[in-house]
Amino acid sequence: MGARYIIALVLMIVVMIAWSLFFGNRFAPEPDESTTTETPASSATREMHPDAATQTATSDGTEASLNTDLWTPVEESPDDAKITVQTDNYNIVFNEKLAIAKLWALNQFPDRTVEEVIPLNLIPENALNCLALRFGNDQLQLDSLRAAWKADKSEIVLANGQEKETLTFRTIIGEKLRVTKQFTFISGAYFVDMVVSFQNVSDEPLLMGGNEPANGYELQWGRGINADLLPYEKKSGKRGRRGREGAKVYIGEGNPHHKLKEEQALATVLWAGLDSQYFSAMMIPDPKLAATYKLMETPNTGAGADVTVVAPTETVALVVPGFYLTSQQKTRHDFRVYVGPKDDKILKNIEAPNAPETPIRLSKVIDFGFFWPLVWGMLWLFQGFHKVFGNYGLSIILLTALVKIITYPFTRKAHGSMKKMQKLQPQLLELKEKYRDDPQKLNRATMRLYKENGVNPLGGCIPWLPQIPLFFALFSLLGGAVELRGAPFLLWINDLSAPDTLVDLPFTIPLIVTQIDAVRLLPIINGLTTWLQQKFVGNLTPTTDNTQMKIMQFMPIIFIFIFYNWASGFVLYWLCNNVFTIAQQYIQNRSAADEDELPTDTKGRNASKRK
Numbered sequence: 001m002g003a004r005y006i007i008a009l010v011l012m013i014v015v016m017i018a019w020s021l022f023f024g025n026r027f028a029p030e031p032d033e034s035t036t037t038e039t040p041a042s043s044a045t046r047e048m049h050p051d052a053a054t055q056t057a058t059s060d061g062t063e064a065s066l067n068t069d070l071w072t073p074v075e076e077s078p079d080d081a082k083i084t085v086q087t088d089n090y091n092i093v094f095n096e097k098l099a100i101a102k103l104w105a106l107n108q109f110p111d112r113t114v115e116e117v118i119p120l121n122l123i124p125e126n127a128l129n130c131l132a133l134r135f136g137n138d139q140l141q142l143d144s145l146r147a148a149w150k151a152d153k154s155e156i157v158l159a160n161g162q163e164k165e166t167l168t169f170r171t172i173i174g175e176k177l178r179v180t181k182q183f184t185f186i187s188g189a190y191f192v193d194m195v196v197s198f199q200n201v202s203d204e205p206l207l208m209g210g211n212e213p214a215n216g217y218e219l220q221w222g223r224g225i226n227a228d229l230l231p232y233e234k235k236s237g238k239r240g241r242r243g244r245e246g247a248k249v250y251i252g253e254g255n256p257h258h259k260l261k262e263e264q265a266l267a268t269v270l271w272a273g274l275d276s277q278y279f280s281a282m283m284i285p286d287p288k289l290a291a292t293y294k295l296m297e298t299p300n301t302g303a304g305a306d307v308t309v310v311a312p313t314e315t316v317a318l319v320v321p322g323f324y325l326t327s328q329q330k331t332r333h334d335f336r337v338y339v340g341p342k343d344d345k346i347l348k349n350i351e352a353p354n355a356p357e358t359p360i361r362l363s364k365v366i367d368f369g370f371f372w373p374l375v376w377g378m379l380w381l382f383q384g385f386h387k388v389f390g391n392y393g394l395s396i397i398l399l400t401a402l403v404k405i406i407t408y409p410f411t412r413k414a415h416g417s418m419k420k421m422q423k424l425q426p427q428l429l430e431l432k433e434k435y436r437d438d439p440q441k442l443n444r445a446t447m448r449l450y451k452e453n454g455v456n457p458l459g460g461c462i463p464w465l466p467q468i469p470l471f472f473a474l475f476s477l478l479g480g481a482v483e484l485r486g487a488p489f490l491l492w493i494n495d496l497s498a499p500d501t502l503v504d505l506p507f508t509i510p511l512i513v514t515q516i517d518a519v520r521l522l523p524i525i526n527g528l529t530t531w532l533q534q535k536f537v538g539n540l541t542p543t544t545d546n547t548q549m550k551i552m553q554f555m556p557i558i559f560i561f562i563f564y565n566w567a568s569g570f571v572l573y574w575l576c577n578n579v580f581t582i583a584q585q586y587i588q589n590r591s592a593a594d595e596d597e598l599p600t601d602t603k604g605r606n607a608s609k610r611k
Helices: 002-023 040-046 138-144 231-236 372-389 392-406 408-423 425-434 439-452 459-464 467-480 521-540 546-562 568-597 600-610
Strands: 055-057 063-065 082-086 090-095 100-110 119-121 132-135 155-157 164-173 177-186 191-200 206-208 217-222 246-250 271-275 279-285 292-297 314-320 323-325 330-341 503-510 515-519
Touching: 100 279, 100 330, 132 138, 138 164, 191 323, 217 271, 217 279, 217 292, 231 515, 246 292, 246 314, 271 314, 279 314, 323 330, 372 392, 372 467, 392 408, 392 467, 392 568, 408 425, 408 568, 425 439, 467 568, 521 546, 521 568
Parallel strands: 082 155
Antiparallel strands: 055 063, 082 090, 090 100, 100 119, 132 217, 164 177, 177 191, 191 330, 206 323, 217 314, 246 271, 271 279, 279 330, 292 314, 503 515
């Protein structure tokens, strides 16, 4: 069993790593025709921050020359007026001149990379498209680059029982189109209602669209979303694999996509945006707008990748089809913007604007992978245990104990199989010696010996099979359930989704499988319990392979380094599993010893009674 146990553990870790490598990039962008790749110059223009750009892309893909003597683009400046919004759930900072969000901090979720308690901001510093508009009409787009917005308020604070407040930005584009962005902030909510209004103030009809009728204008979000790093990730400059992050779009069928297939390009979008491990920023249009989806990829011109930002080159856009405005005609388009945690209890209550009867299933942004039914069931158990005990660490312990109880019949049967295997060791050694030059005869003789003695050579591995899905499910749960982010257990374990830290080290030791920059007690205790488990379980099937014996001796140490920077909740599960396995094996060993001490006739009578 010792060899099988170690092999089972190694296989689970190898498969888990391979799984994350293969499926972790399911949403990774792949260059094809459906992805818009922009040159740095045109990208700057499209982001309303053109700097020295003198060209812009027209709707047919050609470059239209711009005369810099005729227009001066509005650029972002540190001196620009800032509009601040404060509620219980978030703080927002808008750039008034550009009417875009520059900061969106969640008050209930502190930034884990700094010692002081400050809210986590989800908008990267260089993001210039968060709630920006881009017009399909080329002339309107050029004119919009020169338009400055004005807000009707400089500050909003929702307090003292105030339920909602509005903020309105206004501008006139090209002396013919009045545009209004009105935001409604609601106390206690993570979503913001947004109304974009257009009025043709000229004497001529105005086409809101270009050569592509499907593109009237775009409502954009990006580039990227902040990664919510752990302290050791920020220190090392390397972000661990988080699975499916970045741009996501949902069209009402199947699962969310990173990008849509060609035949889905004109599908009506229910929501689209960017998400990180535990948080998302999603734009939800009024379904009557029949908005479509666009993903823009901007080449990274920086010196290196920014680990603090997820999808730093991706900008997501909702594309509203073109429409006409007669002289003085006005129209409004409704959106809902959700920026907050990927919490099912919150997400399932978010509705589409003006269409509460349309199921948008925003909770599908939570992706628990292949074993999602098991993960959701596990999360339900966690939440139930948490309601009773108020501690997710205890929930992990109770769940592990529940699994051990369920698998106990398999474990007991495997124990009997291992005892039989132990008694057959001398005969197996004789067969190996007898047929050492004929492997086929050795296999046939070995299987015949097993059959004659009623031994299943795979019986020792059976108890581990039900735990393999649990292994992956818990790994997915700890990597995606926002409930466990920042959830404390006890003493120094203050975040079950992060490695435990007893003492920070003033230096870093780089290793192949991990890096050591702190003293973490939980992986060390887990290594000790792995060694004890080898002592209790491994002696049932002694091995004659010296290489195998040496590997098994070093496995506890290897596991310390493998688990060193893993989430403490996962290591806690593994530790509890080791402890319960040791206790279970001790009870079984005592039971087997008591049976061996019984007289032969008594054991026979007991066996007949059991039959």
